[in-house]
Amino acid sequence: MMWRWWREVKALLAAPRRVWRESLLTRTVVVTTVLSGMAVTVIGGYMSLTIQSSLFNSRLDQVISESVRTSTQIQALFDNSVTPAGTIDVETANSSAQTAIRTNQSVAGSGGFAILRTPGQITLQTMTSTSTSGLDLTVLSASLRQAVVQAPESLHHQSVGLPVDGEVVPAVVTASVIQVPTAGQYELYLIYDFSDVQATLTLVQQTLIAGSLLLVLTISLVTWLVVRLAIRPVKVAANTAERLAQGYLEERIEEGGDDVIAVLARSFNKMADSMQGQIVRLARLSKLQQRFVSDVSHELRTPLTTIRLAANVLSQKRDQLDAESARSLELLETQIERFEVMLTDLLEMSRYDAGAVEIDRDDVNVVELVQDCLDQLAPLAEQKGSPLLLEVLGGYGDVDADARRLRRIVLNFVGNAIDHGESKPIVAFVDSNEHCVAIAIRDWGVGMSEKEASRVFDRFWRADPSRQRTTGGTGLGLAIAQEDALVHGGKIDVWSDPGAGTCFRVTLPRTEGGSVDHSPLGLPPETDLVDATGVFVEPESPEVATT
Amino acid sequence: MSATILVVDDDLALAEMISIMLRGEGFVTHHAADGALALDQLESINPDLVLLDVMLPGMDGMDVCARIRDVSGVPIIMLTAKSDSTDVVKGLENGADDYVVKPFNPKELVARIRARLRPTTDAQASLICIADIEIDVPGHEVRRSGSRINLTPLEFQLLLTLALKPHQVFTREALLEQVWGYQYKADTRLVNVHVQRLRSKIEIDPDNPVIVETIRGVGYRSGKAVASAEGVTPAE
Numbered sequence: 001m002m003w004r005w006w007r008e009v010k011a012l013l014a015a016p017r018r019v020w021r022e023s024l025l026t027r028t029v030v031v032t033t034v035l036s037g038m039a040v041t042v043i044g045g046y047m048s049l050t051i052q053s054s055l056f057n058s059r060l061d062q063v064i065s066e067s068v069r070t071s072t073q074i075q076a077l078f079d080n081s082v083t084p085a086g087t088i089d090v091e092t093a094n095s096s097a098q099t100a101i102r103t104n105q106s107v108a109g110s111g112g113f114a115i116l117r118t119p120g121q122i123t124l125q126t127m128t129s130t131s132t133s134g135l136d137l138t139v140l141s142a143s144l145r146q147a148v149v150q151a152p153e154s155l156h157h158q159s160v161g162l163p164v165d166g167e168v169v170p171a172v173v174t175a176s177v178i179q180v181p182t183a184g185q186y187e188l189y190l191i192y193d194f195s196d197v198q199a200t201l202t203l204v205q206q207t208l209i210a211g212s213l214l215l216v217l218t219i220s221l222v223t224w225l226v227v228r229l230a231i232r233p234v235k236v237a238a239n240t241a242e243r244l245a246q247g248y249l250e251e252r253i254e255e256g257g258d259d260v261i262a263v264l265a266r267s268f269n270k271m272a273d274s275m276q277g278q279i280v281r282l283a284r285l286s287k288l289q290q291r292f293v294s295d296v297s298h299e300l301r302t303p304l305t306t307i308r309l310a311a312n313v314l315s316q317k318r319d320q321l322d323a324e325s326a327r328s329l330e331l332l333e334t335q336i337e338r339f340e341v342m343l344t345d346l347l348e349m350s351r352y353d354a355g356a357v358e359i360d361r362d363d364v365n366v367v368e369l370v371q372d373c374l375d376q377l378a379p380l381a382e383q384k385g386s387p388l389l390l391e392v393l394g395g396y397g398d399v400d401a402d403a404r405r406l407r408r409i410v411l412n413f414v415g416n417a418i419d420h421g422e423s424k425p426i427v428a429f430v431d432s433n434e435h436c437v438a439i440a441i442r443d444w445g446v447g448m449s450e451k452e453a454s455r456v457f458d459r460f461w462r463a464d465p466s467r468q469r470t471t472g473g474t475g476l477g478l479a480i481a482q483e484d485a486l487v488h489g490g491k492i493d494v495w496s497d498p499g500a501g502t503c504f505r506v507t508l509p510r511t512e513g514g515s516v517d518h519s520p521l522g523l524p525p526e527t528d529l530v531d532a533t534g535v536f537v538e539p540e541s542p543e544v545a546t547t
Numbered sequence: 548m549s550a551t552i553l554v555v556d557d558d559l560a561l562a563e564m565i566s567i568m569l570r571g572e573g574f575v576t577h578h579a580a581d582g583a584l585a586l587d588q589l590e591s592i593n594p595d596l597v598l599l600d601v602m603l604p605g606m607d608g609m610d611v612c613a614r615i616r617d618v619s620g621v622p623i624i625m626l627t628a629k630s631d632s633t634d635v636v637k638g639l640e641n642g643a644d645d646y647v648v649k650p651f652n653p654k655e656l657v658a659r660i661r662a663r664l665r666p667t668t669d670a671q672a673s674l675i676c677i678a679d680i681e682i683d684v685p686g687h688e689v690r691r692s693g694s695r696i697n698l699t700p701l702e703f704q705l706l707l708t709l710a711l712k713p714h715q716v717f718t719r720e721a722l723l724e725q726v727w728g729y730q731y732k733a734d735t736r737l738v739n740v741h742v743q744r745l746r747s748k749i750e751i752d753p754d755n756p757v758i759v760e761t762i763r764g765v766g767y768r769s770g771k772a773v774a775s776a777e778g779v780t781p782a783e
Contacts, residue, residue: 301628306560313564
């Protein structure tokens with residue numbers, strides 16, 4: 001469950017992650033935005049706090065000084081209300097005190113006041129406690145009242161939330177003590193509305209936030225622009241390099257200016273120039289060489305034809321020659337034959353090297369083709385004492401291939417197997433699957449070491465130069481076979497073990513443009529026809545044909 | 548009467564050797580070292596067959612081939628050092644009947660020559676009709692509504708082979724064997740190119756052939772006779 005959730009999240013994040021990985025621009029802009037956003041937040045927060053406290057404090061100072069003045073004034077008012085007789089009309093004094101407070105509290109804000117009798121006094125008379133109408137006396141907290149009573153000499157203040165028209169606005173309550181003659185101790189509470197301070201603060205904060213956002217946005221935009229400017233040449237260079245890699249050797253970067261980008265462009269172009277020069281030079285050399293091989297092979301053909309015809313004419317008069325001349329003629333003829341095969345192979349190889357090979361596809365029945373090849377080489381195999389067997393596991397259907405080339409591959413494999421098969425059986429396997437068809441030729445002969453097996457496709461390479469050859473290979477056979485397989489989109493694999501034999505396997509796609517991933521045949525394929533030591537086991541299956 | 552063969556090759560040694568070999572086989576040979584000489588000799592000695600090297604100084608073998616075709620249907624066998632498609636196909640398109648790649652087996656060359664010199668198979672029918680053309684077998688002529696169509700002996704042989712078995716589809720291999728005389732697998736481009744040449748001469752619309760039809764993946768077949776041709780006995 002947890003894993004599924006994680007997978008879903010991962011899948012969801014795949015696209016952004018890719019953008020993050022692939023786009024330097026995105027990465028830079030995102031990092032800049034986040035970092036500048038963080039910086040702006042810290043700075044803005046600090047500024048906001050500083051402004052807040054200084055606004056509050058200056059207002060508080062103002063409020064306190066006003067409160068002190070009011071308190072002093074009220075106290076004086078009460079003190080002066082005492083008649084020379086020592087009596088006092090407290091209620092009259094009270095109302096004039098209220099008027100005075102109202103006059104003093106002219107500072108903006110709804111405010112209010114309260115004159116409350118300190119509880120627990122026994123006096124000659126009492127004065128009515130008064131307060132601004134509508135003032136909720138609960139804003140005067142018990143702690144404040146207590147503090148005032150305990151330290152009547154100083155002015156106390158407390159921040160409170162003042163309910164006004166259903167809203168709570170910030171306010172400060174100041175508290176002081178008034179001694180009303182004959183009526184005892186009263187507490188004077190002055191309430192100052194701070195909502196204007198709050199409004200100023202809110203405005204400042206809003207401005208700060210808006211400014212910060214704008215700043216971050218500007219920074220991001222500038223970063224985006226700068227990075228774009230900076231990476232554009234890099235992008236151009238990357239694209240140009242890509243084009244060069246695709247073979248468009250003429251591609252260059254536009255040069256201009258003297259800055260580091262221009263230096264990059266110049267160096268890049270210089271590199272491209274030298275590369276192009278090298279490639280063109282090598283290509284010309286290689287083409288020349290291919291042409292040379294091809295021309296030589298062609299030029300040799302006319303004299304070779306003449307020699308061949310001459311040998312043939314002589315051959316018809318063989319009876320008139322003495323033994324040594326006849327043998328010489330025989331050698332001449334076989335060597336002409338060999339020369340010819342070599343020329344043909346050389347030409348074929350040069351054609352592959354020049355990339356001038358066209359394949360002639362047709363429906364080919366692989367089983368019939370392999371059977372044909374075995375039939376063709378049967379006399380030679382018989383001469384060497386190797387029975388040729390065919391084990392068909394599949395591949396009865398036609399495949400789209402060049403029969404001539406496929407035949408050449410198989411003949412080459414079988415020829416090699418006969419040469420190195422040490423008179424042991426040779427088995428040809430054919431099998432196919434949905435996508436490809438495979439032919440394998442297995443012998444139980446001398447085999448090769450791993451190092452030797454890795455070189456079998458090299459031109460003119462021989463496993464053992466002293467080894468006797470009967471099929472007269474040119475040393476190009478396997479190299480050509482490999483090209484033949486490649487041009488079909490197929491491949492050739494080799495298995496070999498010294499003393500245990502060799503197996504060559506070609507795998508071709510069934511259709512043009514198909515690919516080969518998994519060969520239908522093992523390497524080497526398993527068989528019941530021959531045991532591990534290379535001894536032929538009598539076939540029981542009707543599918544098996546001995547040739 | 549022994550057949551006369553004109554050997555056109557600039558390589559004197561090879562030309563001489565071929566001549567020796569062919570004389571040994573009972574042919575009469577003449578030699579021309581370049582294209583101009585070959586065209587002259589074509590008129591003066593009227594050979595039964597031309598062996599033509601593709602690489603010639605001056606006039607190219609291809610051009611010589613085309614020039615010979617302009618005036619004569621004489622069988623032409625090309626000698627080429629290159630079996631690469633372009634060269635061979637170009638030669639065949641220029642009218643060569645067959646080609647032999649150097650270095651060739653002398654026996655093979657003789658076999659090719661004999662195949663081209665061999666008189667065409669005598670068919671029972673004297674007049675065969677396919678689509679809107681009629682084939683006069685003894686007269687070696689092909690006519691469309693009375694007017695003669697010029698075919699080389701090879702083209703005639705190819706058409707006749709197809710026409711003699713009107714419902715049978717011939718594979719390219721079968722045609723190579725019956726028309727060119729190849730006993731083993733050979734280059735099927737020979738058939739393709741010559742069918743194209745034949746069509747360009749006998750079909751009204753060579754892109755939509757009705758006389759020599761292509762059966763995809765198999766080979767070729769002759770078209771059905773049009774009943775309107777009067778006094779004509781359909782083959783078989």
